[in-house]
Amino acid sequence: MLVDSPPEQSPPRPAQPPPAPRRRNAARAAGLLASVVLLLLVVVASVAVGARQIPLDQVWHGLFHDTGTRNDVVIQDLRIPRTVLGLLVGVSLGLAGAVMQALTRNPLADPGLLGVNAGAAAAVVSASSFLGVTSLTGYVWFAFLGAAVVSALVYLLGGSRGATPVRLALAGTAITAALSGYINAVVLLDTAALDKMRFWNVGSLASANADVVRQVAPFLAAGTLLALGLARPLNAMAMGDDTARSLGTNVSRTRVLSMVAVTLLCGAATAACGPIVFVGLMMPHVVRAITGPDLRWILPYAAVLSPVLLLGSDIVGRVVARPSELQVGIVTALVGGPVFIYLVRRRRMAQL
Numbered sequence: 323m324l325v326d327s328p329p330e331q332s333p334p335r336p337a338q339p340p341p342a343p344r345r346r347n348a349a350r351a352a353g354l355l356a357s358v359v360l361l362l363l364v365v366v367a368s369v370a371v372g373a374r375q376i377p378l379d380q381v382w383h384g385l386f387h388d389t390g391t392r393n394d395v396v397i398q399d400l401r402i403p404r405t406v407l408g409l410l411v412g413v414s415l416g417l418a419g420a421v422m423q424a425l426t427r428n429p430l431a432d433p434g435l436l437g438v439n440a441g442a443a444a445a446v447v448s449a450s451s452f453l454g455v456t457s458l459t460g461y462v463w464f465a466f467l468g469a470a471v472v473s474a475l476v477y478l479l480g481g482s483r484g485a486t487p488v489r490l491a492l493a494g495t496a497i498t499a500a501l502s503g504y505i506n507a508v509v510l511l512d513t514a515a516l517d518k519m520r521f522w523n524v525g526s527l528a529s530a531n532a533d534v535v536r537q538v539a540p541f542l543a544a545g546t547l548l549a550l551g552l553a554r555p556l557n558a559m560a561m562g563d564d565t566a567r568s569l570g571t572n573v574s575r576t577r578v579l580s581m582v583a584v585t586l587l588c589g590a591a592t593a594a595c596g597p598i599v600f601v602g603l604m605m606p607h608v609v610r611a612i613t614g615p616d617l618r619w620i621l622p623y624a625a626v627l628s629p630v631l632l633l634g635s636d637i638v639g640r641v642v643a644r645p646s647e648l649q650v651g652i653v654t655a656l657v658g659g660p661v662f663i664y665l666v667r668r669r670r671m672a673q674l
Contacts, residue, residue, distance in 0.1 A: 355401050355627040368405040368633045373640045378521040407530040408633045410542045414587040416628025417549040419602025424556040426491050432603035436494040438588040440501040440599040441472025451512040462593040465481045469589030525598035525651020538590040545586030598651045600658025
């Protein structure tokens with residue numbers, strides 16, 4: 323007697339994402355690629371355009387056939403280091419702002435909220451007034467050390483392992499207020515410190531050189547890699563600490579690593595060119611309108627578009643007041659203020 327064998331079952335097909343998310347991810351990837359192209363164009367413009375007008379053929383000559391002429395020196399020793407530093411600082415400020423807004427769950431968080439800028443400024447004032455440090459390559463290390471010490475202090479005062487977004491923000495605000503009083507007292511009593519702070523506090527790329535780039539680049543690279551690696555755990559923490567723990571996220575470790583990333587990024591960037599406002603505050607909002615709340619897309623977009631804003635502002639500052647220059651920190655404030663007001667007035671930008 324023949325027995326019918328059961329029909330062969332086909333192997334299960336791998337789950338495919340729905341068409342809508344696939345299309346959305348494809349659109350995000352295309353937008354990121356377009357942002358990279360825009361960044362490359364701005365980088366080229368930053369090398370080619372400046373307070374001193376140089377023909378394009380001479381710019382090309384200075385890039386690839388340096389013979390020591392005046393224009394070649396301007397390209398090699400001034401514009402290229404300035405562009406590289408602006409690129410690195412822009413990436414750092416954008417990533418730091420996005421990480422801080424996610425960490426504190428505060429859409430108004432910026433590199434100054436956790437006391438990083440105040441710590442760097444206090445260290446610069448102290449080094450200039452009490453130790454006689456006057457060169458940029460000298461006080462860049464003091465600025466970075468001040469930012470790191472204050473970040474650690476904010477974390478301890480915010481509760482260490484029991485830190486919450488509100489405690490971190492309050493601790494950063496309190497320390498910033500205290501250090502601001504110290505800075506004002508020192509600069510009022512020391513003319514040299516006042517002169518140094520007047521330039522540094524504006525935020526400028528004008529003093530960029532190869533030595534400064536080499537000093538801060540390792541810290542900025544480490545902070546960038548760390549920040550990009552925190553996208554998934556920060557996504558989980560956006561749903562609340564309890565939910566994040568249930569999803570397997572170590573909340574305390576994520577907060578510590580986020581503070582380390584912010585310190586590396588903001589500390590080195592602020593030490594190199596002073597506190598530049600609105601880049602770390604505004605660009606994550608702009609990016610979030612494009613990508614949505616997923617930090618796996620917000621962080622790469624912020625890393626690409628923030629240097630577009632910073633270098634673009636620096637280019638504007640070089641050409642609007644020729645042969646003088648308007649420092650980039652002033653331009654970002656003038657441009658960023660009205661744009662940010664427009665953004666926050668839009669209903670969909672009101673919350674993270």
